[in-house]
Amino acid sequence: QQQVKQSPQSLIVQKGGISIINCAYENTAFDYFPWYQQFPGKGPALLIAIRPDVSEKKEGRFTISFNKSAKQFSLHIMDSQPGDSATYFCAASMAADKLIFGTGTRLQVFP
């Protein structure tokens, strides 16, 4: 019940295309859903986050779509760029602040 399932494991996208990464969770007590971006040799950095009272949140080229009834959320990267090539992690937490991470998606954007 504490798991967050993430797919795909890896993703290859052409420059300018849309990258979509999906996550699913079981625990309905989760109330915070962030996405983290990690470049090789660096720590994860918060990209965008959403709460379950909102179905969509957009920040620049990055959008989270949230489906509370299906217990799923996804990250959409519009106009993907080579600089977006990184590993992306979805996560979920309750009020205790413990982040439960998904298994990660390695995104490669080719020019």
Next chain:
Amino acid sequence: DTAVSQTPKYLVTQMGNDKSIKCEQNLGHDTMYWYKQDSKKFLKIMFSYNNKELIINETVPNRFSPKSPDKAHLNLHINSLELGDSAVYFCASSQASGRAGNEQFFGPGTRLTVL
């Protein structure tokens, strides 16, 4: 200015040794964390401290002992290192505990290799 810093960045040691990793944050945050990232990139929380008090202790072998001398520092001491301890260890901090939605800022990581 570095927000969350860790030392050392790389640590190579023999099985059975004892080693420490240090973490410092200059963000004025109340809560600090240790995460372990394994070879498959899976990130899992190990410990969390709020104002020097342990608040999260996942199922981690008691060979791992966190120590927080003050709220800006959280060190991780590992006794009797084993091959399976090889991983990247990340320190993180956030504004406060008990409230979901506080962004966690991660350090650059310490890559531990046990031979």
